[in-house]
Amino acid sequence: MNKKVLFDLNYGLYIVTSKEGDTFSGCVVNTVTQITAEEKPKLIVAINKENYTAEIAKKSKKMNLAVLSQEADMLLIGKFGFRSGRDINKLEGTEYKMGNNGIPIITEKVVSYIECNILQVIDCGTHDLFLLEMQEGEKIEEKEPMTYHYYHTVIKGKTPPKASSYNED
Amino acid sequence: MNKKVLFDLNYGLYIVTSKEGDTFSGCVVNTVTQITAEEKPKLIVAINKENYTAEIAKKSKKMNLAVLSQEADMLLIGKFGFRSGRDINKLEGTEYKMGNNGIPIITEKVVSYIECNILQVIDCGTHDLFLLEMQEGEKIEEKEPMTYHYYHTVIKGKTPPKASSYNED
Numbered sequence: 522m523n524k525k526v527l528f529d530l531n532y533g534l535y536i537v538t539s540k541e542g543d544t545f546s547g548c549v550v551n552t553v554t555q556i557t558a559e560e561k562p563k564l565i566v567a568i569n570k571e572n573y574t575a576e577i578a579k580k581s582k583k584m585n586l587a588v589l590s591q592e593a594d595m596l597l598i599g600k601f602g603f604r605s606g607r608d609i610n611k612l613e614g615t616e617y618k619m620g621n622n623g624i625p626i627i628t629e630k631v632v633s634y635i636e637c638n639i640l641q642v643i644d645c646g647t648h649d650l651f652l653l654e655m656q657e658g659e660k661i662e663e664k665e666p667m668t669y670h671y672y673h674t675v676i677k678g679k680t681p682p683k684a685s686s687y688n689e690d
Numbered sequence: 691m692n693k694k695v696l697f698d699l700n701y702g703l704y705i706v707t708s709k710e711g712d713t714f715s716g717c718v719v720n721t722v723t724q725i726t727a728e729e730k731p732k733l734i735v736a737i738n739k740e741n742y743t744a745e746i747a748k749k750s751k752k753m754n755l756a757v758l759s760q761e762a763d764m765l766l767i768g769k770f771g772f773r774s775g776r777d778i779n780k781l782e783g784t785e786y787k788m789g790n791n792g793i794p795i796i797t798e799k800v801v802s803y804i805e806c807n808i809l810q811v812i813d814c815g816t817h818d819l820f821l822l823e824m825q826e827g828e829k830i831e832e833k834e835p836m837t838y839h840y841y842h843t844v845i846k847g848k849t850p851p852k853a854s855s856y857n858e859d
Contacts, residue, residue, distance in 0.1 A: 526802035526827040533700030556736040558856040567725040633695035658695040687727040
C-alpha cells in the first residue's frame with residue numbers, strides 16, 4: 522500500500538478554538554469538512570486526542586472555526602500548530618474576537634469564521650472526530666483561503682506528528 | 691448567519707464506488723478527508739443517503755476512492771455526479787480496474803486510488819458519514835489532483851442539490 526497517495530487529497534487550513542471556564546485553547550487543522558447542507562449545516566473536524574483543544578472542546582461542547590487566508594505566516598501557524606495551549610496562552614499577541622457562543626474566534630489572517638455546537642464526538646483511535654452544527658458564520662476579509670497544498674508548496678510548511686495527515690515516510 | 695462562508699472551505703473531488711453482488715454504483719463527492727495517520731489510516735466520506743452508492747456501501751462494507759485529476763471533464767463528472775446508478779450502468783464507457791477487494795475503481799482522469807473497509811456509518815441527517823480504514827492505495831498517473839475550487843472556477847461546474855456543500859442562495 523502506497524500511503525503517499527494520501528498527499529493527493531486536498532484540504533484547507535483552519536484554526537479551531539474552544540474554551541471551558543477560563544481555559545482556552547486552539548489548534549491548526551486541515552480536517553474541516555461540510556457534511557450536510559441543512560438549515561443548520563453539519564460539519565466535521567478531526568483533532569488529535571492529545572491536543573488540549575480536543576480536551577477542552579469535549580467539556581464545552583462548543584467550537585469555533587477560522588478559515589486561514591493565504592497570508593497566514595509561520596508565526597501564527599507555528600503558535601497554533603506546533604505549540605500546546607497547556608504551555609502558552611495562544612491568545613496573547615493574536616488578533617481575535619469573542620463569538621456569540623462565548624468562544625474566542627481567531628481573526629488574524631482569517632477570511633471567515635463559523636461558530637458551532639458539538640453534536641457528537643466519535644472515537645477514531647488517535648483522533649476524535651467532532652460532528653458539528655453551524656450556529657453562526659461571518660466573513661472577516663475578502664482574501665484567498667489558504668489551502669493545505671499552498672501551505673506545503675509555497676510556504677514550505679511542515680506537518681506535525683500529531684496531525685491527521687502526518688506521514689513519516 | 692452567512693452560509694456563503696462555507697464556500698471558503700477547500701476540498702478535492704473524488705469518485706467513490708461500491709458493489710454488492712452484481713450491483714454497482716459510484717458517485718462524485720468532495721468530502722474525502724484523512725482522519726488518522728495510523729498504520730492503516732482512517733478516512734471519512736459523507737454521501738447523501740438517497741444516493742445509490744450509500745445504499746450499496748452500507749451492505750458491502752467496502753468502498754473505493756478515486757482522486758480525480760484536473761483533466762476530469764463534465765462528461766465523466768456528469769455521469770457520476772448528476773445521474774443515478776439506479777438508472778444507468780456507470781461503468782459502461784468508463785475506464786476502471788477491479789480492486790483487490792472486488793470493488794471496481796474508476797481510473798479515467800484519476801491520479802490515485804484508495805481501497806477501504808467501512809468501519810462505521812454515522813447518521814448525520816440527510817447524509818451518512820462513512821468511517822473508512824485504508825487497505826490499499828496506488829498511484830495511477832502523475833497529474834494535478836482536481837480541487838473543488840478548480841471545478842467551480844475553471845471548469846464552471848455546478849453543485850447538485852444532494853451534495854454536502856449545496857447552497858441554494
